[in-house]
Amino acid sequence: MTFEPLASDFFSYESLLTDREKEALAALRGWLERDVKPIVNDHWDRGEFPMQIVKPLAELGALSYAWDETKPFKNSAVFRGFVALELARVDASVATFAGVQNGLATGSIAIAGSTEQRAEWIPRLASGEVIGAFGLTEPLSGSDSARGLRTTARREGDEWVLNGAKRWIGNATFSDITIIWAKDEADGQVKxxxxxxxxxxxxxxxxxxxxxxxxxxxxxxxxxxxxxxxxLRLQNANSFRDTAAVLRQTRAEVAWSAVGTSIGAYEAAVAYAKRREQFGKPIGAHQLIQDLLVKCLGNITASLGMVVRVSEMLDRGEQRDEHSALTKAYTTARMRETVAWAREAVGGNGIVLDYDVARFFADAEALYSYEGTREMNTLIVGRAITGEAAFV
Structure with a gap:
């Protein structure tokens, strides 16, 4: 399939991709537009996940672009980011499914598992044979998971006994495995x-x-x-630092999903502005609508520059916690503005699913909060700036 650059990529960041990466992205984009976009509003409305897309997602490589059995990354972080963007541009729920499967569940095993665990589980997760979930957040422990984890693990011979509760665990109603993070009763460390x-x-x-x-x-x-x-204990997960290593990899991809969500809302608003007529001409010919669309595009372009750069830093081994934290905090805040402006441009129809903007508008609220709220990411960056921790 021929690769056609996105009009919303105003500064042509996609030009950084290799020809092979562009070809893979074009194939994914074509399938999403043809087979996924027409069904997502209905599934969103019913609160159901379209399970029929899992196998095609795997066949297109979207569940295996990050990890393999012998090395940490199969593809560049920039390319993986554009995959997350492409999924979210069509539907943030689909992007979240892939992010949990490929980033959090598979990533936990890839980063903290043994050689044997990687060999057993990564291919099965990549193929979609096994669906994974990631259990860190708890009913009483979200932002303070580093110290406030209440789920416990007690070793008894060659077995571990887990007790506790988790909340907001994506994919968990149909997952085959869930990565559970629990505090070891013996040493107090998270495993x-x-x-x-x-x-x-x-x-x-x-x-x-x-x-x-x-x-x-x-x-x-x-x-x-x-x-x-x-x-089944992750053999290289010995403290919350190892949990944080997984989140460091995935937080930047949430930022990419935020950009994709912004683009999805913006593109829907542009299409509407071109066909909706008021006062004898398309509303896109009116100055105030153009102002809203330009502000959307400005946010998207600035956010794209940030996610591309943080992914380049990851590829070079230069990305630190504060880099991914700032990126997630900034892009999700700009996303919140962008989807609101897009909804405004579509007027009353902006709250109706049929015009797509409403779904992006609502979904942005979850992306704004999960994998680190703006406040927590701000404190991570603030610590890096001042050398002082202000978490409590």
């Missing part, structure tokens, strides 16, 4: 476990009545004397 969801004592209950990312199947998880063997 990770690959928990098959069929294990006795493990239950996942869908969170209902959401106004954002409705197609994502978030769940409350309870763990009651869940027994897992030592072979």
């Amino acid at each position: 990770g476990f690959i928990v098959p969801t069929s294990t006795p004592g493990y239950t996942a209950t869908k969170i209902e009545r959401k106004i954002s990312l409705r197609a994502v199947q978030n769940a409350d998880i309870t763990l009651e004397h869940v027994v897992v063997p030592e072979s």
